[in-house]
Amino acid sequence: MNKKDYPNKIQIRVRTFEVDSLGIVHNSYYLNYFEIGRVEYRREAGYKILPGGVFSDGLIVVVVRNEINYRSPAHFDDILNLYTRIEWIKNSSFCFEQFIENQETGKSICDGKGVLVNIDSNGNSFPLNEKFKSELINFDKNIKLIK
């Protein structure tokens, strides 16, 4: 997938409290970066981000899987480019695909995927509504719709 195919790109500056004793961003912290990217993707797609949570506009969506590959370390004060797209949508779930590069060098830092599931008030998976799906597909042209 080409960089231009990621509808959301943001910049993140690495902060003191995000690096460990090796001076590099701690492996868990990248999932925080990914979550920032997912929120900004939502905002760019035109959704209101409410104080109650990213999906507090009606959907109840939970993360059921994350995977991440670390390619090279990021250091304090580095500026990182974070790219976010949705790879696929199924009946009740969808999958973010994201990667991070060093802004200055272009070097790949990490890439990963995260699967989110829409649930009902009992915590069971529940079909995404058609409006949500068509809005997303309209915003993010390369989403694969899996029946």
Place this chain on the structure above:
Amino acid sequence: MNKKDYPNKIQIRVRTFEVDSLGIVHNSYYLNYFEIGRVEYRREAGYKILPGGVFSDGLIVVVVRNEINYRSPAHFDDILNLYTRIEWIKNSSFCFEQFIENQETGKSICDGKGVLVNIDSNGNSFPLNEKFKSELINFDKNIKLIK
């Protein structure tokens, strides 16, 4: 104040993600340690700790001030002793006093205070009930009651 006058003492092991590039615990993280100590103080005083929050048994209590003095650094894998007492209770507020030492060397790591205020549903300060105050004073003998 003597160590024996702190009703709660717990041990904390320093973890990888709590240290910064100097290999020492980041200055903000000690406030997390202090909060762990405040929860365990509550537990030892006989209060039920509910999933909704430390004070979800009726009180609505918020932190209005923290202060902390850093005496010497703590490193990854150090075991720390954290001592917690309540210094004073006023009409609607009370103040924790806490300190941390290195378990092995006894060296002082940091000490601090935190003021919490009881609020009503509008967010205004509200008098602590007498039952709560007398329970605390019974548990923590050196609390100073300030009228």
Place this chain on the structure above:
Amino acid sequence: MNKKDYPNKIQIRVRTFEVDSLGIVHNSYYLNYFEIGRVEYRREAGYKILPGGVFSDGLIVVVVRNEINYRSPAHFDDILNLYTRIEWIKNSSFCFEQFIENQETGKSICDGKGVLVNIDSNGNSFPLNEKFKSELINFDKNIKLIK
């Protein structure tokens, strides 16, 4: 794999600053729990944990991949059981397999894997020494040795 086949089991209590606005442990924080388990696995296997880092006894080991499946949420003050084993060892890398359950209910919270690679001072992958491999296989009987 049976619970008894995980050489290391530790308990973790969920803390206030680890839960998000839904009152559940934030998805990134489980990678911190996993790292705690990996350190304690090392300790139980007889390795000295040095202030400079988990693998500061000669090896330089970096995390190259994490994956995690979230099964059910954990809440503030829950006690969690974290089980850690090594699934396989290759020439220069090895893979942790870990899962977390709620201690009281036995309910599955999450499970995941993490791949670590031994590197040389230039950052290139470098074969694990035979002593390290044989010590691990002796400690953790179900490790699969992949040539």
Place this chain on the structure above:
Amino acid sequence: MNKKDYPNKIQIRVRTFEVDSLGIVHNSYYLNYFEIGRVEYRREAGYKILPGGVFSDGLIVVVVRNEINYRSPAHFDDILNLYTRIEWIKNSSFCFEQFIENQETGKSICDGKGVLVNIDSNGNSFPLNEKFKSELINFDKNIKLIK
């Protein structure tokens, strides 16, 4: 002190992993915000921020005290204005003064101070050099020089 007297002002957006179960920024996290402000103050004052740490250009500076007063809560996705100045410089130490307001409402969120000390390689306090002091006083007009 007037807002215009703070030489550095930055904006911070509150992220999902920074709020607790009440949906408000956790009390310890504000010290991270303060540290971001101190780094950006340094950058604006013309200092190079090196990967090894904020003061890795020669000075070895450690935080010896933080204090913070919480005025009103900040929520997920709020944009905050963080103002940073240096209040005073002594022989070997100096003190940041900082406050945070909600950008949209102007409401005060918190304010605090942090004292940093210059140390030598043995960890003892060591006089700040005159060049550093005069540069700072030139940049931040309201600094009080305490002999």
